[in-house]
Amino acid sequence: MTQPVSPPRDSTHKLPPVDRLPAFRGLLGHADVRTLSLLGVLAALVLIGGITRPDEFLDTRNLQLVLTQASVIGVVTVGMTFVITSGGIDLSVGAIVALSSVWATTVATQExxxxxxxFTAVLVGVGCGLVNGLLIAYGGMVPFIATLAMLASARGLALQITDGKTQIVGVTSLLDLGERDAYVLGVPPLVMVFAVVTVCGWLILNRTTFGRRTVAVGGNAEAARLAGIDVRRQRLYLYLLSGLCCGIAAFLLIVLSGSGQNTNGNLYELDAIAAAIIGGTLLTGGRGTITGSVLGVLIFTTITNIFALNNLQSDVQQIAKGAIIVAAVLVQRRTASTT
Structure with missing residues (x-):
């Protein structure tokens, strides 16, 4: 007697939705906790600023200034988030911003x-990113060494171009972007550019194959290679993206300051790395969050503004930033140990 053959099961029908998988729910839970924690820190800083300097800090112009200042380093941080997520590092972002800004403000370029x-600011940024990417992806150099060499070279070239002088911009249409008349519903154009870069970065990291490959390379490069991902090409693209963000940031800085200087972007690499880390991006790679990085930038920029309004020493400000970074890393380690 033959046994009745049951119809084949649709294996995909029995699989739970992705958002119901335990690992995914845990990841979302930690992401939500991190985001809420960062929002809480930012809210506390706003409260402190409102209490200590209510008239100055809560003034509309001051809040616009905070967002404008956050825009430049924020764009750099978006690119840095991608690089760190892939398991790399870029110490040259500040120097690339400086080189891009001075090259774009020469007399010949302003003509x-x-x-x-x-165009020049973006092209120089992408060109520097290309050199970094080729050295790291195809030259086999350690990212720390390659980008450190770029830091020194770009700073030196920026100094050579300017001869230590400030290059004043005389293009009226560019300078007008920094005026209040150019604000749209009270929002400065630089902030709108930052918002667009942030949204694009979030979509690329979370909704595209490129983003998934970035996370895979950062999590386990060898496994990513065996899965068919061209790891070297992916790393090249990531440093190109970082260079592009530096070029955009250099242009925003030119609009903000109306000049190009070889000292532009000083310590941007440290600020960008710190903002990404406290935002929840793992320094070892494999996890990155654009939202957290942006909140990290806003936290640091708000701290700087509060300290300036209260006439506090910059060394105390640096100590506060260092304490926040240490706390963020400890939280990361605790979170990683519980997952």
Whole structure:
């Protein structure tokens, strides 16, 4: 007697949705906790600023200034988040911003007007990112060494171009972007550019194959290679992306300051790395969050603003930033040990 054959099961029908998988729910839970924690810290800082300097800190112009200042380093941090998520590091972002800003503000470049300055800033940034990517992905150099060499070279070239002088921008259409008349519903154009870069970065990291490959390379490069991912090409693209963000940031800095200087972008690499880390991006790679990085930038920028308004010493400000970074790393280690 033959046994009745049951119809084949649809294995996909029995699989739970992705958002119901325990690991995914745990990841979301930790992400929510991190985001809420960062929002809580930011809210506490706003409260402190409102209590200590209510008239100055809560003034609309001061809040616009905070967001504008956060925009430049924020764009750099978006690119840095991708690089760190992949398990790399980029110590040259500040120097690339400086080189891009001075190259884009030379007399020869300014003759081409607004478009010439924008194009040059972005092109120099991408070019530096290309050199970093080639050295790391195809030259086999350690990211720390390659980007450190770029830091020194870009700073030196920026100093050579400017001869230690400040290059003043005379393109009226560019300078007008920094005026209050250019604000849209009270939002500075630089902040809108930062918002666009942030949204694009979030979508690329969380909703595209490129983003998934970035996380895979950072989590386990060898496993990613065996899965068919071209790890070297992916790393090249990531440093190109970081260079692009530096070029955009250099252009924003030119608009903000109306000049190009070889000292631009000083310590941007440390601020960008710190913002990404406290935002929840693992320094060892494999996990990154654009939202957390942006909140990290806003926290640091708000701290700087509060200290400036209260006439506090910059050394105390640096100590406070260092304490926040240490606390963030300890939280990361605790979170990682419980997952």
């Amino acid at each position: 081409f007007g607004f478009a010439g300055i924008l």
